[in-house]
Amino acid sequence: MESQSEAQRLAGTVADSAPGTAARCCFLLHVRIDRLDDYVDAHEHVWPEMQRALSDAGWRNYSLFLQEQTGMVVGYFEADDVELAQQAIAKTETNANWQRAMSQFFAAPDGGTSEVVPQYFHLA
C-alpha cells in the first residue's frame, strides 16, 4: 500500500540520519471537547504508580500537549526501543487501570487509541 511504503520510507529516513540516538515516538489521541477540563485535571494528578510503571517500561522525557479547539492530544516520548516500551507498558495492570479511568474522556469511537505519527527529521 502507498501509505505503508511512505511510512516505512519516513522511518528509514530518520533511522539513517540519526544513528545511535534514542528512538523518539509521536502519537495522537482525541479527547472529548466537553471533558477537556477534567482530562487535564487528571493529568495534574497522575498516579505515582502510573508514573513508575512508565519509567519501568522505558518511557523517558514523555510530554503531552493539547490542541484545545479540537481536543487533539500530541504525545512525545523517548525510549531505547519505542515498540518494546509500548509493549511493556501495555502489559501492566496499572496501565489497564489508568486507561479504564481515562476512557470516559476520549472521543468515540477510538480517540483513546494511539495513532503513531512517523518521524522524518531530527537535529540533536
Place this chain on the structure above:
Amino acid sequence: MESQSEAQRLAGTVADSAPGTAARCCFLLHVRIDRLDDYVDAHEHVWPEMQRALSDAGWRNYSLFLQEQTGMVVGYFEADDVELAQQAIAKTETNANWQRAMSQFFAAPDGGTSEVVPQYFHLA
C-alpha cells in the same frame, strides 16, 4: 477569552510540575498532500547552515513528524527559553531563505505558520 485562559492554565500546569527542566515546544504545520514526497526529500538534505542556525538559536532535540493522510506536521524541540529560541531563528537570513524555499510545500493559506500546542504533562 476562554481559550486564552485555558492555554494559560495548561502552561501553568507544566511550569508547576517540571521546575528547572528544559522548556519544550510542540507546534503544527500543514503540508500540501500532493507535495509530501518533495517536502520529505527536502528534509533529507536540510542545509548545513540551516542546521547550524537552529543550533545557534538554541534549538535542541528537534524532531519533525508527518501524518501523511492529512499532511499535518508535528514539530517538537527543546530550548532553555522556547520563545527566545523562536525569535532568534526568525531573525536569521538563513531561516528566511529556508522558509522561502519551503513555502511552495505548505497548504494555503497559512499551513506554513506554526501553531503552538500547549503542554499539560511531563514525565522525566
